[in-house]
Amino acid sequence: MSSPVFARIHSSRTADDIIGQIETLILEGILRVGDRLPGERDLAVQFDVSRPILRSALKALEAKGLLVARHGGGTFVADVIGEVFSKPVMELISSHPKAAADYLEYRREIESIAADYAARRATDDDRLLLRGIVDAMQRAYETDDFKREAELDVELHSTIGECAHNIILLHTLRSCYRLLADDVFYNRTLIYGFPGAREKLLQQHLSIAAAILAADPDGARAAVHGHIDFIEQAQKDAARSSAWQETSRLRRSQRELDRP
Structure with a gap:
């Protein structure tokens, strides 16, 4: 089984720490368009943060257009590439x-x-x-x-x-x-x-x-x-x-x- 890509937050355990880590994973191509994030409970455990802090981070990433939440279907990496041409x-x-x-x-x-x-x-x-x-x-x-x-x-x-x-x-x-x-x-x-x-x-x-x-x-x-x-x-x-x-x-x- 492969190891999780999300690392435990060791510093202040704020939403900003989570945002920075997920942004880096997307930027480095580790998380790719359409990849589904683990469920909220599992993700909170992997980051070792409270679920309210995690929700705040995920909402901020959605607002930036990096993640997209599908009702009843989970959270996915958004299409950050988009159309090359119209x-x-x-x-x-x-x-x-x-x-x-x-x-x-x-x-x-x-x-x-x-x-x-x-x-x-x-x-x-x-x-x-x-x-x-x-x-x-x-x-x-x-x-x-x-x-x-x-x-x-x-x-x-x-x-x-x-x-x-x-x-x-x-x-x-x-x-x-x-x-x-x-x-x-x-x-x-x-x-x-x-x-x-x-x-x-x-x-x-x-x-x-x-x-x-x-x-x-x-x-x-x-x-x-x-x-x-x-x-x-x-x-x-x-x-x-x-x-x-x-x-x-x-x-x-x-x-x-x-x-x-």
């Missing part, structure tokens, strides 16, 4: 080829930095977490669980951001991966449809993780570059294939109309 802008950039290219260019550089830092800074616990994700990726691949593969793709990249141990980089990447999770800039289904693409993506993810686990920052950077380069080319190939199929369909339809 809906109109999202719709605009999702159909703009240059935006997709710029997104991959951005990912190539930012993820290279994250992987470099992770290779230098990952702790033993970080490495255990990475190995668990990689093992899950292999199982999803072997069972043809496409949905799980896509989820773990995002999870791996997010975890690498956590292993980099840079707060600004962490939250910047989380915003970036919200777009990745929503398939805003490329259709993962089309890419998976290409022969050997799923295997190549798996091997690329394994290579990135292996370099980080081996504390090889140069290798981690190179693996990220290779991964994004492949996605970029696969995206172009998918778009070209889709255009060919549409042209063929129109050509066939026209020929059928021309028949006597």
